[in-house]
Amino acid sequence: MYDKLEIFQMAGGLAAYSSSRQSVIAGNIANADTPGYRARDIAPFSETYRADNNEAPLRATRAGHIAQPNADSTFIRQIDSPGATAPNGNTVSLETEMMKAAEVRVHQDLALSVYQTSLSILRTSLGRGR
């Protein structure tokens, strides 16, 4: 029911985006010493969110229908970080990754706060108050 409201959809989308980005960043940090590993990132939320909305999703109304492929996996696009390459071919920079992690945290905080606030507004409008 709440999916229909744009604000909930957007806040939910941002929360999901931050958790998948967090996963990618954790992968980069874990592989910070792996020879030949190239740092990965995912496209900015503004791009992925719009892309999700414009694309008409596959509708599955019966069990036999082809389901929409998992959106999360298509999300992750290989983006080389502009950092320097180590002699062993690794392009992960711990500092950049830490910065991205802080960014993810702010985004998730924002998404959840917006969600929570919208929820209490909705409750208020239903007459239940806080």
Add this chain to the structure above:
Amino acid sequence: MSDMFQTLAVSASGMKAQATRLRHVSENIANADTPGYRRKTMGFQQTMEAGRATGLVETGRVQLDQRELPKIFDPSHPLADENGNYDGSNVDLVVEIADAREAQRSYEANLRMFDQARQMSTRLLELLRR
């Protein structure tokens, strides 16, 4: 939510790999004065599952540093040859300590990612508590 668990798994694998690296470094340091000891080195690699990289990291094979062992002149040493020399170990303490520092730094980065993922999921679950 599955992204969060993936993040935790990836960070844990990174911490495990760094801890193994630190163990080898400490073995090297402990044996810095053992005659004929060759320095142990190891690399990291991505964990593969069914031919695909899972994003997790693991330690590769342990290899021995094939650099020449230094000749140490000490005629009173039980292992000394007819010229009074014996093979020392090729451990360089400066290199080992630098390696230990790097391992520590990477471990901390992984730990921070782990902690952040945990906090993010806690924050998400708090939405349900209200």
